[in-house]
Amino acid sequence: MIECKNLVKIYKVDNELEVMALQGLDLTVEKGELMGIIGSSGSGKSTLLNMLGGLDRPSAGNLIVDGQSLLNMSDKELVQYKLQTVGFIWQNNARNLIPYLTARQNVELPMLLNGKRKKARAIELLEMVGLGHRLNNRLSELSGGEQQRVAIAIALANQPKLLLADEPTGNVDTKTADIILDLFRYLNNELGVTIVIVTHDMKLTKKMDRVVAIRDGKTSSEILRRKFFDEQGRELLMDEDGEPEDSHVELAVMDQAGRLQIPRDYLEAIGFESDNNKVQIELHEGRIVLLNPDEEQKKSC
Numbered sequence: 001m002i003e004c005k006n007l008v009k010i011y012k013v014d015n016e017l018e019v020m021a022l023q024g025l026d027l028t029v030e031k032g033e034l035m036g037i038i039g040s041s042g043s044g045k046s047t048l049l050n051m052l053g054g055l056d057r058p059s060a061g062n063l064i065v066d067g068q069s070l071l072n073m074s075d076k077e078l079v080q081y082k083l084q085t086v087g088f089i090w091q092n093n094a095r096n097l098i099p100y101l102t103a104r105q106n107v108e109l110p111m112l113l114n115g116k117r118k119k120a121r122a123i124e125l126l127e128m129v130g131l132g133h134r135l136n137n138r139l140s141e142l143s144g145g146e147q148q149r150v151a152i153a154i155a156l157a158n159q160p161k162l163l164l165a166d167e168p169t170g171n172v173d174t175k176t177a178d179i180i181l182d183l184f185r186y187l188n189n190e191l192g193v194t195i196v197i198v199t200h201d202m203k204l205t206k207k208m209d210r211v212v213a214i215r216d217g218k219t220s221s222e223i224l225r226r227k228f229f230d231e232q233g234r235e236l237l238m239d240e241d242g243e244p245e246d247s248h249v250e251l252a253v254m255d256q257a258g259r260l261q262i263p264r265d266y267l268e269a270i271g272f273e274s275d276n277n278k279v280q281i282e283l284h285e286g287r288i289v290l291l292n293p294d295e296e297q298k299k300s301c
């Protein structure tokens with residue numbers, strides 16, 4: 001569904017300063033996948049989502065979504081792409097919603113922009129997100145979690161193949177966040193829509209099969225759900241409460257040139273100083289070992 005290769009985004013600030021928000025990012029997302037993206041503030045998560053949603057254009061690299069290259073698209077094609085291929089859900093749902101319209105009118109609006117007005121479809125979508133009983137309520141009469149569900153129905157209005165959500169649970173409590181994630185999972189199963197969710201919430205990431213971590217504008221690691229097997233080699237399916245502590249494993253992502261990012265706390269554990277930019281790499285009994293060169297030199301004296 002998504003093929004990002006060596007994606008670069010440079011922002012120009014005051015026509016002089018350049019900020020390299022994405023520094024050669026690689027990412028593949030399969031059709032029908034529900035996956036998460038995490039990373040500290042400023043790592044490039046929103047920039048990536050904006051590129052995927054066609055809200056901004058990449059500076060270089062390759063970005064293909066549903067067979068369409070977002071680098072070479074004309075402005076007209078980009079408008080169609082935004083209307084038909086992707087749906088967006090923001091943390092601040094004021095970007096999705098119009099407060100003085102009812103839930104149903106809000107969902108009808110994007111269909112109207114796409115040249116169709118389908119009352120029945122709007123009702124169907126609101127029922128799908130569990131708001132069949134709130135169709136004619138104005139947005140201001142709904143709770144934060146309910147408003148976010150209207151935002152999801154709006155994002156689905158034009159039957160997108162890809163749903164992008166930027167911190168969709170950032171403004172709601174933990175219980176509502178769980179309900180919203182369950183809703184995403186339900187929609188993913190029912191409609192087969194591919195879903196990419198940016199989140200800070202590590203608890204949410206524990207509920208996903210795959211989470212990609214971004215650091216300094218690059219994919220640094222992938223957190224994958226581990227598979228557990230019984231004595232006969234059959235896969236054990238866990239319910240959420242029965243999941244063990246080590247339900248996920250984190251793997252570093254290596255780029256095509258063999259480069260990988262080493263977590264800062266690992267470097268600190270070997271006494272690596274941040275003003276030093278070299279580590280000693282050794283092959284030891286079939287394992288690659290990183291050593292602090294200063295410590296090694298002291299030992300050999």
Ligand SMILES: Nc1ncnc2c1ncn2[C@@H]1O[C@H](COP(=O)(O)OP(=O)(O)OP(=O)(O)O)[C@@H](O)[C@H]1O
Binds near residue numbers: 011019040042046048
């Ligand atoms: N429009 C812009 N103009 C200039 N710099 C920008 C712009 N948008 C983002 N940046 C810079 O690009 C980098 C990545 O920003 P981005 O918003 O993608 O990070 P993020 O991981 O989403 O952060 P957060 O979790 O705080 O939202 C940051 O250094 C940011 O200051």
